[in-house]
Amino acid sequence: MSDLESDFQVKLKPSTGKEELPKLPEVVVIIPIMNSPIFPGMIAPIILSEEKFTPELDESLLKTGYVALNLVKNDLKNDEGEVIPEEEIDFDKKEIKSGDIYKVGVLCKVVKKLKLPDGSVNVLVHGMKRYRASEILSESPILKTKIEVFDDILETDEELDAYTRSVINQVKKLSEINPYFNEEMKLAMLNSPSPGSLADLVAFAISLDIPEAQDFLETLVVKKRFAKLLVYLKREKDVADIQKKISDEVNDKVNKYQREYFLREQLKVIRSELGMEEDEKSRDIKRIKEEIEKVGMPEDVLKTAKEELERLELIPDSSPEYNVARTYLTWLIELPWKKSTDDNIDIAASKKILEKDHYGLEKAKERILEFLAVRKLKPSYDGTILCLAGPPGVGKTSLGKSIAASLGRTFYRFSLGGMRDEAEIKGHRRTYVGAMPGKIIQALKRVEVNNPVIMLDEIDKIGKSFQGDPASALLEVLDPEQNSTFIDNYLDIPFDLSKVLFIATANYINDIPEALLDRMEVIELSGYTLEEKVAITTKWIIPRQLKKHGLTKSDFSLSLNVIKKIIADYAREPGVRVLEQHIAKLCRRAALEKVSRPKNKAKKFVPATTSLEEMLGTPRFHSDSAEKKNKPGVVTGLAWTAYGGEILFIETLPLKGKGFKLTGQLGGVMNESATLAYSYVKKLLQNQMDEKKPAPVKKKATKAPATPVVKKDEHENEDYLAAHEVHLHLPAGATPKDGPSAGITMALALYSLATNKAVDSDIAMTGELSLTGKVLPVGGIKEKVLAAKRAGIKNIILPKQNEKDLKEVPVLHRKGMKFYPVSHFDEVLKIALKK
Structure with missing residues (x-):
């Protein structure tokens, strides 16, 4: 047995529960307490506001010298019987009634009363006995009650001794983790007059919540009190262990960083003393410095890069700031400040490219050729941005690729569909973790030239949210008067976008913000007619799909009637994307039949119009035809x-x-x-x-025979x-x-x-x-x-x-x-x- 346990065994003599007390009053005042429950044997101060410390309360304290402390229930209800949330209760203003408190509380002796400068009163009380409010005598202005005092029910046996030892062991373990269980606490436990008082003292130390504290207060049998206390102590020990684990992990990380820092500094000194080559950071800074000089940045950008490099030299490479500054300089180095491709515009060759890649769309082709002609005469032409508008599948993206091929420039495309954050266009500020430049600057880094053709796809589907308006951010990008000094939030320095050729695409012009539409020249692609689709199918789609599926012309063939039926019944959209999907479906069917048959029985796949429903499913569309004769209306x-x-x-x-x-x-x-x-x-x-109504004719007044008056129809x-x-x-x-x-x-x-x-x-x-x-x-x-x-x-x-x-x-x-x-x-x- 440890010294601590032996000391407790000496001190904790069984109490008979019949110690002599001063005569207790029959009626006392109840002071409701909201938290920090007080148990018998405790001495604690109670602060009462000026409104709560009434003259009637003061008179009662002087008269009896005793006061009752009862816990307030944590499920207070309003006049309608609804539970009031705890955060909405103003305890200073709310009048506590007898129904709002628990009946069992602690009878306390008033040791001292002290008035504070702000008008409140500090009452020092000493808990004496558990009691029950047997009969409420008054509710206002103070709560008064008759009392029924209880003594602890103590059964001295081996089981009580075992409970006492278990509690002592748990407190001993907690004292190593929880600073509250210190020497003063140990001394107070040694001076506990009885096992019940010891249990109350430990319960007070572990800060139980209101329902648990009230349950503990109402437990008169000391053994049961110890049993509940052991559960509370075990929970407190588990929480303390988790806190200690978290604290140790944090300390380990801090110590690790400190250790690495000291080791790096020692390594630098050792390398310097031995005359070895420069460290990794020095080599990195030297490489960045050489590349900054080579890139050919404009003067203002070069000045910013050198300032950032000087700052990088002062930052320890173990610091997170080092990587942020280094990444920023890498972006500045990798951007194409001076790199560009030479335009190689040949109108005849461009016309061939457009005719080869696209059927129909004559107006769009003509406008593109005009655009290329102006570029040939004046390479620095900063005309309006082109916007190709039309339904899906009519060739907007491929037209953009053809323009890039005609100019001899690099083509890059990214979609604006669903974009809701303006930072995706203009980048994030470097103060944010994981900040990056916007899509425009990222595109220039990827293509490695400053004059590519950038396609802004689905500009009509751009979003808007609380994070910002990307459409407004695009105004600076697409305005020829502004984009020569475009400032990305990440770079925070101007970049010249005037050499970039922007081409936008949209399905519905009405969905494009008006300010953005004003900066673009719209080329409308209205879609293909039936005849145009037939020509596209025979010249482009079928040869492309045959090559894609490993077939030849001897394996697959579609008649003109079949193509027309596919277009009319299955692919009536303005573009040819769905049409191509259905042709691909037939090609897959042809491939299956070719593989399934022996080589000597190979047969050309030529579907008839009547077999299309079996291969492609039920027709999606039905063509209305004019009626032979219309009815009125x-x-x-x-x-x-x-x-x-x-x-x-x-x-x-x-x-x-x-x-x-x-x-x-x-x-x-x-x-x-x-x-x-x-x-x-x-x-x-x-x-x-009104025009058909005859004019009224005046007649001479004659005596008419008495005839019945006929009532006119109300709709006449x-x-x-x-x-x-x-x-x-x-x-x-x-x-x-x-x-x-x-x-x-x-x-x-x-x-x-x-x-x-x-x-x-x-x-x-x-x-x-x-x-x-x-x-x-x-x-x-x-x-x-x-x-x-x-x-x-x-x-x-x-x-x-x-x-x-x-x-x-x-x-x-x-x-x-x-x-x-x-x-x-x-x-x-x-x-x-x-x-």
Whole structure:
């Protein structure tokens, strides 16, 4: 047995629990305490604010000399019975009631009372006995209660001795880790008058939370108290061990860094004494210095690089700052300040490159050749940035590559799609951990020249978030007036981007921020026609896919009808990407058949139109064709979609009642167009009724025979639309439809319904309507005309201002079709309802 244990055995004599005490009062004042529970035998101060230390409390303390301390429950409730979060409770202002405290507490004797300068009162109390508030006598202004005092229940036996030794051993282990269990604590434990007091003292030292402290306080049997205490001590020991482990790990790391630093310094001295070669840091700095002189930086950049090099020499190579400064200098060295490629522009060769790589797109090719011609005449030309806009798969990226090849420059592409942080364009400041330059500077480092062709792909899909606006950061990059002094946040020095040729690509121009769009010249790529797709398939796609799949022309062949059916039923998008995927699917099928058959029975793969569904699956598209005869209220319109042009049937139906109903998944613009068309036609019908109404004729007053008065029909003077509820619907309700192109079509459908006149099924139309009846221009004329021709429609009504756009439609496709340019809705009525 250790000395500590033997000392405790001597001191801890069993208590009978019947020690003589001064006479205790029958009624005491309860002081609620929020934390730091006090147990019998403890002496501790209690600070009471000026508001809490009432005259009634002072009078009671003077009269009895005793006070009761009860813990406040940690689940206080408001007047509605809801639990108040602990962080929202203001204990100084809240009035504690008897229901807010635990009934069992500690009866304490007031040892001393001292008033502090701020008005609060320090009351020093000595815990005497556990007690229970048996009967609350008053709630306000102070809590008063009758008391019932308890003594410890002590059973002296070997089990109690074992509990005592276990507690002593745990405290001894904790004293090595926890500084609270010091010599003073040991002395206090030695002077404990009984086992119960010892348990209370240790419990006070380990700072239990409110529920645990209250449970410990309500445990009168000393053995049970020791059992609970052992659990608390074990938990305290585990927490202390973890704290010690963390502290030791931190100290080990610090000691390791210090040791490495001293060893490096000693190594430097040893190398110097032995006359050995310079250390690694010196060699690194010498190499950086030589490269700085070779690169040919501008004067201001050279000055910054030398200043940074001087700072690098002073930083120990073991410091994290050393790597930051060294990385910065490496970036400055590796950037192409003077390196560039010579432009080798040959217009004839460029034209061949464009014709070889791209079919159709005549306007785009012409604009690119003009651009190259100006560059040849004036190499320093800082014209506007090109933006290739068009649907996916029409060849925007490959056009950019062709431009780079025509110029003889390096091509680099990166996507802006989904970019939300402006630091990706302009870089991070070096104060951040892991800082890097932006995408522009990174691109220049990779291509190693200062005049590449950089393609900014998907500029319309650039994002915006709380981290910044990348579109705004791009303004400096794409403005010829500013980009000669572009400053990246990481470099913090200007870099000349005026020699870089930027080409942007986008799917939808409307999604590009206006300020950014203003700095670019847009070249629109509208997509390929059916004939163009057929030519692209035969000249480019099939040979490329045959080579890719290890096939030859003798293994695979597609007829013209099959190609047209694939385009019409499976790949109707403006580009050729999906078309190429379906051709690749057929090539894989041909490869499987070739490998599966013996060599002497090899057969050419030539699929028929009827077998396409088996190989490629169910057709994705269905082509609408013109009806043989339209009913009144049904009109054929023309629409532009992401897959090209389509014909669109607009249907109307009269119902009983009044009003106007729209269906067909229409967007905001389409909804407004329909409402405008309804209002215009309604007014038109009313005007026509007014014109037909005969003028009133005055007659002489004669005595009329007494005849019954006939009540007029309430709709007699109302137009058709006012007297009926009209339902307007655009079929294919699952397909979203929006855009200003169906105004006159919807207005004609409503007029046809109201006048019961059918519109010729061989007429289709497009155009927007104003509230005064003017026909406004729309877009996508080329695609709409081709859609009408596919559907077998020969007569097209279009806005007068769009007549010039017919030049974009090849003469071959316009053959056999008649166009009616109109400027007012009256002309639409004359043409569509001429019968």
